[in-house]
Amino acid sequence: MSFAIERDDDLLTVAVDGQLVVGNRQELKQLVLDEVEQGAKRVLIDFSNGGYIDSSGLGALVSLNKRIREQGGELRLAGLNEDLRTLFELTRLDTLFHLYGTRSDALVGF
Amino acid sequence: MSFAIERDDDLLTVAVDGQLVVGNRQELKQLVLDEVEQGAKRVLIDFSNGGYIDSSGLGALVSLNKRIREQGGELRLAGLNEDLRTLFELTRLDTLFHLYGTRSDALVGF
Amino acid sequence: MRSLVSDPGGGSLAPCGEWTIASDIGEIDRVVLAVTTLCEAAGFPPKVCRLNVPVALTEAIANAIERGNGGDAARSVHVSARIDDAGLCVEVTDEGTGFDIHSARALSEADGWVEREDGRGVFLMYALMDSVESSCNAGHTIRLVLRRS
Amino acid sequence: MRSLVSDPGGGSLAPCGEWTIASDIGEIDRVVLAVTTLCEAAGFPPKVCRLNVPVALTEAIANAIERGNGGDAARSVHVSARIDDAGLCVEVTDEGTGFDIHSARALSEADGWVEREDGRGVFLMYALMDSVESSCNAGHTIRLVLRRS
Ligand SMILES: Nc1ncnc2c1ncn2[C@@H]1O[C@H](COP(=O)(O)OP(=O)(O)O)[C@@H](O)[C@H]1O
Ligand SMILES: Nc1ncnc2c1ncn2[C@@H]1O[C@H](COP(=O)(O)OP(=O)(O)O)[C@@H](O)[C@H]1O
Numbered sequence: 001m002s003f004a005i006e007r008d009d010d011l012l013t014v015a016v017d018g019q020l021v022v023g024n025r026q027e028l029k030q031l032v033l034d035e036v037e038q039g040a041k042r043v044l045i046d047f048s049n050g051g052y053i054d055s056s057g058l059g060a061l062v063s064l065n066k067r068i069r070e071q072g073g074e075l076r077l078a079g080l081n082e083d084l085r086t087l088f089e090l091t092r093l094d095t096l097f098h099l100y101g102t103r104s105d106a107l108v109g110f
Numbered sequence: 111m112s113f114a115i116e117r118d119d120d121l122l123t124v125a126v127d128g129q130l131v132v133g134n135r136q137e138l139k140q141l142v143l144d145e146v147e148q149g150a151k152r153v154l155i156d157f158s159n160g161g162y163i164d165s166s167g168l169g170a171l172v173s174l175n176k177r178i179r180e181q182g183g184e185l186r187l188a189g190l191n192e193d194l195r196t197l198f199e200l201t202r203l204d205t206l207f208h209l210y211g212t213r214s215d216a217l218v219g220f
Numbered sequence: 221m222r223s224l225v226s227d228p229g230g231g232s233l234a235p236c237g238e239w240t241i242a243s244d245i246g247e248i249d250r251v252v253l254a255v256t257t258l259c260e261a262a263g264f265p266p267k268v269c270r271l272n273v274p275v276a277l278t279e280a281i282a283n284a285i286e287r288g289n290g291g292d293a294a295r296s297v298h299v300s301a302r303i304d305d306a307g308l309c310v311e312v313t314d315e316g317t318g319f320d321i322h323s324a325r326a327l328s329e330a331d332g333w334v335e336r337e338d339g340r341g342v343f344l345m346y347a348l349m350d351s352v353e354s355s356c357n358a359g360h361t362i363r364l365v366l367r368r369s
Numbered sequence: 370m371r372s373l374v375s376d377p378g379g380g381s382l383a384p385c386g387e388w389t390i391a392s393d394i395g396e397i398d399r400v401v402l403a404v405t406t407l408c409e410a411a412g413f414p415p416k417v418c419r420l421n422v423p424v425a426l427t428e429a430i431a432n433a434i435e436r437g438n439g440g441d442a443a444r445s446v447h448v449s450a451r452i453d454d455a456g457l458c459v460e461v462t463d464e465g466t467g468f469d470i471h472s473a474r475a476l477s478e479a480d481g482w483v484e485r486e487d488g489r490g491v492f493l494m495y496a497l498m499d500s501v502e503s504s505c506n507a508g509h510t511i512r513l514v515l516r517r518s
Binding site for chain 2: 245246249274278282334335336337338339341343346347
């Protein structure tokens with residue numbers, strides 16, 4: 001369970017490695033919000049190495065989405081495998097987020 | 111778990127096979143008391159094929175002892191292995207019962 | 221048959237079993253036999269497997285059925301056993317309100333105890349086990365079930 | 370390692386494990402991993418082992434810690450898991466007073482649920498498991514311990 005970040009001008013890319021759950025969602029939130037405070041506007045979270053996400057992890061994404069929009073930015077999610085898509089569909093979060101296939105798919109028009 | 115009985119005049123011998131516990135102590139009591147009612151005075155219970163005895167089984171022996179004495183009879187216990195002797199010592203029932211080694215030991219002077 | 225798996229969580233898995241039985245005296249023996257067999261397989265000394273474990277556990281379950289559940293067959297008794305490096309831990313849960321186990325143990329100190337028909341169960345549990353604890357349950361349980369198919 | 374024993378009591382033994390943890394979010398993962406590994410060893414489908422079991426169990430334990438025990442580290446959470454022919458049954462017990470699980474599940478029907486940060490845990494348990502039950506405990510437990518030496 002770790003997060004790898006890359007920053008390129010106002011683009012922040014976070015690669016999630018392992019689960020995003022109640023035990024580490026605060027870390028992800030803090031990390032992203034710090035970058036947003038320092039000017040990141042386009043935030044891309046890449047789950048291609050991600051494990052499962054629990055309700056707290058989903059809640060962290062909802063909360064980040066709101067905060068980033070409030071700052072005039074945008075959050076995109078990429079690389080969700082079939083398990084994670086199931087989770088977004090069950091919770092209807094696929095109506096709140098646009099889910100991109102790969103990281104480069106997410107960068108088109110970002 | 112079973113009881114084998116032999117009756118010879120006023121001598122009743124009961125061989126306990128397996129445990130004497132809450133689930134079968136009533137059966138033993140009934141069986142012995144029926145025989146006592148029909149004239150058995152000397153009752154020998156042989157545990158050489160016996161398993162463990164629980165507090166209900168011990169209680170049944172205490173109760174039988176009392177009832178048999180009240181009828182002018184006597185209860186003797188034989189064939190207790192080391193485990194069972196431990197149990198009688200722990201509960202101080204070795205002060206209430208005389209524990210005989212073998213069935214024939216118990217018959218001496220009975 | 222049990223499956224053989226290693227413990228990825230750092231030492232908490234161990235041979236164990238759980239049984240829920242109706243308040244029926246006839247149900248005691250099979251649970252006692254199962255726990256005793258677990259102890260034998262785990263290498264406990266023969267005398268302990270022949271005497272200490274079956275007698276103490278018979279007492280605990282019989283009391284749960286007759287005292288805790290008042291013999292009401294509709295109430296159940298839950299037994300869970302677990303063996304780890306430290307030893308055996310068995311829990312017997314009934315649907316009753318508990319009792320003062322210290323007074324029950326102290327029955328053996330009263331005059332005439334040796335001549336009594338009852339009152340030896342709790343005493344024997346203490347005599348045969350290393351530790352006996354009685355507690356009333358409280359709290360909330362959530363049960364998740366996932367069928368195989 | 371678990372020991373391999375056959376069940377002399379007629380079918381009640383099964384792969385199982387029990388864990389008691391402090392109310393610390395950091396304790397969740399190892400229990401979830403242990404239960405998931407049991408499920409893998411028992412031949413549950415990969416998706417169920419990757420998604421349904423770990424997510425539902427994480428929700429149940431997180432709620433037990435944060436809601437049931439109010440995050441009080443001195444209170445503990447007990448998890449027991451058991452797999453038999455029918456499937457997996459996991460119980461998560463906290464020291465709280467319980468809650469109305471049907472209202473909690475119905476949060477998903479309220480306006481604005483999708484935009485909320487919280488309120489998805491119970492919903493997900495129902496979505497991912499075949500059965501979810503919540504009950505308040507009562508009763509009495511006697512615990513017998515026998516040390517190995
Ligand atoms: N599970 C239980 N629930 C309620 N009371 C119990 C329980 N176990 C034991 N007791 C109480 O403790 C007393 C002593 O128990 P025990 O030593 O086993 O003797 P006995 O059952 O032969 O009377 C019982 O009479 C009963 O009042
Ligand atoms: N173990 C528990 N003990 C007490 N209340 C609980 C428990 N689990 C859940 N709840 C209640 O149910 C509500 C909904 O739970 P949940 O769907 O997991 O959402 P969240 O925990 O994110 O609010 C919680 O806010 C809490 O009031």
